[in-house]
Amino acid sequence: xxxxxxxxxxxxxxxxxxxxxxxxxxxxxxxxxxxxxxxxxxxxxxxxxxxxxxxxxxxxxxxxxxxxxxxxxxxxxxxxxxxxxxxxxxxxxxxxxxxxxxxxxxxxxxxxxxxxxxxxxxxxxxxxxxxxxxxxxxxxxxxxxxxxxxxxxxxxxxxxxxxxxxxxxxxxxxxxxxxxxxxxxxxxxxxxxxxxxxxxxxxxxxxxxxxxxxxxxxxxxxxxxxxxxxxxxxxxxxxxxxxxxxxxxxxxxxxxxxxxxxxxxxxxxxxxxxxxxxxxxxxxxxxxxxxxxxxxxxxxxxxxxxxxxxxxxxxxxxxxxxxxxxxxxxxxxxxxxxxxxxxxxxxxxxxxxxxxxxxxxxxxxxxxxxxxxxxxxxxxxx
Amino acid sequence: xxxxxxxxxxxxxxxxxxxxxxxxxxxxxxxxxxxxxxxxxxxxxxxxxxxxxxxxxxxxxxxxxxxxxxxxxxxxxxxxxxxxxxxxxxxxxxxxxxxxxxxxxxxxxxxxxxxxxxxxxxxxxxxxxxxxxxxxxxxxxxxxxxxxxxxxxxxxxxxxxxxxxxxxxxxxxxxxxxxxxxxxxxxxxxxxxxxxxxxxxxxxxxxxxxxxxxxxxxxxxxxxxxxxxxxxxxxxxxxxxxxxxxxxxxxxxxxxxxxxxxxxxxxxxxxxxxxxxxxxxxxxxxxxxxxxxxxxxxxxxxxxxxxxxxxxxxxxxxxxxxxxxxxxxxxxxxxxxxxxxxxxxxxxxxxxxxxxxxxxxxxxxxxxxxxxxxxxxxxxxx
Numbered sequence: 001x002x003x004x005x006x007x008x009x010x011x012x013x014x015x016x017x018x019x020x021x022x023x024x025x026x027x028x029x030x031x032x033x034x035x036x037x038x039x040x041x042x043x044x045x046x047x048x049x050x051x052x053x054x055x056x057x058x059x060x061x062x063x064x065x066x067x068x069x070x071x072x073x074x075x076x077x078x079x080x081x082x083x084x085x086x087x088x089x090x091x092x093x094x095x096x097x098x099x100x101x102x103x104x105x106x107x108x109x110x111x112x113x114x115x116x117x118x119x120x121x122x123x124x125x126x127x128x129x130x131x132x133x134x135x136x137x138x139x140x141x142x143x144x145x146x147x148x149x150x151x152x153x154x155x156x157x158x159x160x161x162x163x164x165x166x167x168x169x170x171x172x173x174x175x176x177x178x179x180x181x182x183x184x185x186x187x188x189x190x191x192x193x194x195x196x197x198x199x200x201x202x203x204x205x206x207x208x209x210x211x212x213x214x215x216x217x218x219x220x221x222x223x224x225x226x227x228x229x230x231x232x233x234x235x236x237x238x239x240x241x242x243x244x245x246x247x248x249x250x251x252x253x254x255x256x257x258x259x260x261x262x263x264x265x266x267x268x269x270x271x272x273x274x275x276x277x278x279x280x281x282x283x284x285x286x287x288x289x290x291x292x293x294x295x296x297x298x299x300x301x302x303x304x305x306x307x308x309x310x311x312x313x314x315x316x317x318x319x320x321x322x323x324x325x326x327x328x329x330x331x332x333x334x335x336x337x338x339x340x341x342x343x344x345x346x347x348x349x350x351x352x353x354x355x356x357x358x359x360x361x362x363x364x365x366x367x368x369x370x371x372x373x374x375x376x377x378x379x380x381x382x
Numbered sequence: 383x384x385x386x387x388x389x390x391x392x393x394x395x396x397x398x399x400x401x402x403x404x405x406x407x408x409x410x411x412x413x414x415x416x417x418x419x420x421x422x423x424x425x426x427x428x429x430x431x432x433x434x435x436x437x438x439x440x441x442x443x444x445x446x447x448x449x450x451x452x453x454x455x456x457x458x459x460x461x462x463x464x465x466x467x468x469x470x471x472x473x474x475x476x477x478x479x480x481x482x483x484x485x486x487x488x489x490x491x492x493x494x495x496x497x498x499x500x501x502x503x504x505x506x507x508x509x510x511x512x513x514x515x516x517x518x519x520x521x522x523x524x525x526x527x528x529x530x531x532x533x534x535x536x537x538x539x540x541x542x543x544x545x546x547x548x549x550x551x552x553x554x555x556x557x558x559x560x561x562x563x564x565x566x567x568x569x570x571x572x573x574x575x576x577x578x579x580x581x582x583x584x585x586x587x588x589x590x591x592x593x594x595x596x597x598x599x600x601x602x603x604x605x606x607x608x609x610x611x612x613x614x615x616x617x618x619x620x621x622x623x624x625x626x627x628x629x630x631x632x633x634x635x636x637x638x639x640x641x642x643x644x645x646x647x648x649x650x651x652x653x654x655x656x657x658x659x660x661x662x663x664x665x666x667x668x669x670x671x672x673x674x675x676x677x678x679x680x681x682x683x684x685x686x687x688x689x690x691x692x693x694x695x696x697x698x699x700x701x702x703x704x705x706x707x708x709x710x711x712x713x714x715x716x717x718x719x720x721x722x723x724x725x726x727x728x729x730x731x732x733x734x735x736x737x738x739x740x741x742x743x744x745x746x747x748x749x750x751x752x753x754x755x756x757x758x759x760x761x762x763x764x
Contacts, residue, residue, distance in 0.1 A: 016511065041619075047438055048432065048438070050430065050432045050433050050503075050506055051432050051433065053510055054502075054506055054510045054514065055506055055509075055510040055511075056429055056430070056459060056461055056506040056507055057459075057460065057461035057506065057507045057508070057624060057749055057750050057753055057754065058459075059459075059460050059467075059621060059749075059753075059754055060460070060461070060621045060622065060623070060624040060749065060750060060753030060754050061509065061624045061753075063621040064621075064623045064624045064625075064628065064753075069621050069622050069623045069624075069628075069637075069753075070620055070621060070622065070636070070637070070640055071620070071621060072470075072618075072619040072620060072621065073460075073619075073621045073754070074458055074459065074460045074467045074470075074471065074619070074754075075458070075459040075460065076456055076457070076458055076459075076471075077438060077439075077440075077441075077456070077457040077458075077459060078439065078441050078442070078455075078456045078457065079438055079439035079442070085441075085456045088454075088456075089456065089458075089471060089474075089475075091478075092471075092474050092475050092478040092480060092481075093471075093474050093478075095478035095479065095480065096473075096474040096475075096477035096478040097477065098474060098477065098617075115498075116497075120436075121432075124432055124436055124437055124438040124439065125438055125439045126439070127437075127443065128435055128436045128437040129398065129437075132436065235480075236454075237423075237454040237455075237456070238452060238453070238454060239441060239442045239445040239446075239451050239452060239453060239454065239455050240442065240451050240452065241442070241446045241451045242439060242442040242443045242446045242451075243446075246446065246451075254452070255451075255452075258452055367439055367441075367442065368439050368442060371439055371441075371442030371443075371446075371451075372439065372441055372442050372455070372456075
């Protein structure tokens with residue numbers, strides 16, 4: 001990996017989908033000391049441009065607006081995991097030997113939607129005919145998981161809701177975070193109910209943003225006299241049933257377990273080797289569940305890691321130091337790329353909330369209620 | 383390539399998006415003598431499931447409905463070239479060494495649309511803010527190309543419209559074609575005007591369909607004692623400006639020229655080595671232009687190949703023996719996969735309109751008005 005760039009996440013009423021992508025792409029090029037002519041392919045992660053902007057064909061669109069029509073360019077979609085999935089595809093493209101230098105980015109513009117409303121667009125991540133059809137919203141589905149987890153493991157909401165407090169604490173120091181301020185547990189628990197038991201301040205927000213990274217082959221780096229500081233150690237993608245109703249256990253995302261197992265094996269590491277990570281906490285309960293499914297806590301006890309300070313910057317497994325989905329923000333198709341960018345910053349020593357001597361970092365990207373999970377692992381080049 | 387399968391194209395009021403995909407996938411598995419457990423990843427080409435079915439996250443959805451949630455699965459979108467583009471990605475996935483056996487399919491369900499109408503969905507292949515915004519439809523944009531071509535090269539419509547007669551001739555013998563009947567030139571020219579000068583019988587139809595193929599690595603074939611009859615000789619993807627207004631010449635698709643040049647080089651062949659091909663004739667004029675851009679005729683003279691019978695089954699460059707987009711049908715995101723399936727049939731000697739001793743076949747898939755073009759070349763294993 002040669003470099004990356006991101007836009008601040010927020011309500012960008014003066015910037016369109018293409019503006020955001022181009023801004024992040026040029027930042028990534030500058031950060032990598034490369035020029036447009038070096039880019040052979042563009043991979044774009046996005047979930048809802050058709051529904052929200054009335055725009056498909058983002059490959060050709062972004063190639064055009066970057067000024068390099070001609071290069072290969074496609075969109076990859078895997079719902080809310082589109083960012084992680086597009087990184088996986090870009091990695092495969094370079095690993096195949098057909099492309100030596102690719103731009104991989106994610107973008108989503110959720111404010112200023114012209115076709116659908118955002119809630120209707122997001123629930124397309126679940127089964128349109130069996131779930132969305134009933135009128136279930138995405139937060140409603142996560143509320144089922146939340147309630148089930150509390151009942152099964154006898155955990156109180158205040159222990160789960162702490163994940164939001166954690167995220168906001170670190171977002172307050174992140175210049176590209178959507179909500180860079182701290183919140184108290186009292187404030188989270190007294191915020192409006194969205195879908196019982198989920199409170200407003202337990203939900204990741206709606207926002208606009210784009211993130212971009214440059215990946216190259218060893219050959220490209222050698223020929224251009226570049227010594228990359230970070231390399232991709234593993235990239236793994238797994239699916240699960242698209243709907244909760246088909247799952248044996250609502251409190252574990254088996255796609256996380258499968259993707260993580262594959263990624264750890266590919267990177268030849270164990271969970272305890274991970275120095276810093278970003279998890280896909282679309283809702284507080286998911287943050288807790290991810291800590292368990294990724295191998296850092298027993299089932300039913302992920303919340304303890306949060307409560308006991310084990311996911312803080314200088315603790316056992318520093319997590320979501322960007323502010324996570326909750327406070328950095330969650331522009332859906334871009335989120336997985338933001339996560340990898342955060343890990344890239346950590347491994348190159350330039351993160352806003354820097355972990356000392358971080359060597360290995362992990363980013364987990366989730367689509368739907370775990371219908372797709374991507375685990376990407378980066379490591380510092382020694 | 384180990385095998386493939388397709389559904390008949392048509393108005394499948396009793397089959398949903400997932401039904402079509404699953405049907406094609408199982409046919410491909412059967413044709414390949416493989417089982418579900420062999421599949422490591424699913425690549426799905428689709429343009430408009432969000433707009434037409436209110437459904438994204440096709441990766442997880444199709445993995446679920448095939449009965450193999452767990453495997454990697456993503457959707458790839460490049461407008462009308464989604465089928466060609468997803469084949470390119472699946473090829474990269476196997477070439478990377480990370481996946482040894484993948485299912486690559488395309489699907490589109492255009493009848494029974496629940497959210498948008500199809501014309502509104504299709505124009506999302508062009509620029510939403512600068513083109514679609516004006517009210518232009520997709521056929522209207524192609525009418526501009528058609529008119530410009532006739533003026534520039536002094537060609538009469540009856541010579542271009544012949545492409546439709548050609549396609550229907552071969553579709554009449556193709557069991558999975560949407561319109562398996564012949565038409566006369568008189569009938570084409572007297573059919574209703576859709577967008578001047580384009581007549582109804584010069585337009586590819588709206589339809590539902592799915593196509594699927596199995597790709598595997600040499601290692602997989604060796605370990606499973608399989609000797610594939612066909613291999614991928616080249617796969618290349620190129621873009622152009624998304625809108626016509628930014629092009630220097632409206633009568634050539636530079637993305638075809640670029641992708642073809644790259645593909646010929648990769649396969650180490652010249653155009654004259656191609657024994658059979660499928661081109662993306664969404665409208666008759668495009669069929670003519672593709673013959674030129676792919677290197678089989680001088681600019682302005684592609685229509686002569688059609689008129690002089692040079693694209694017939696036993697002639698110089700047998701083209702669209704499936705019936706092409708016009709008569710086989712054009713279920714958008716599936717079309718590029720149908721094309722490769724047709725070539726696969728030709729190279730294994732089982733095509734409905736079989737070319738004798740076909741060794742090398744080419745499939746060209748186009749997105750938008752040439753904003754994306756993919757050229758895939760297959761060859762018989764000697």
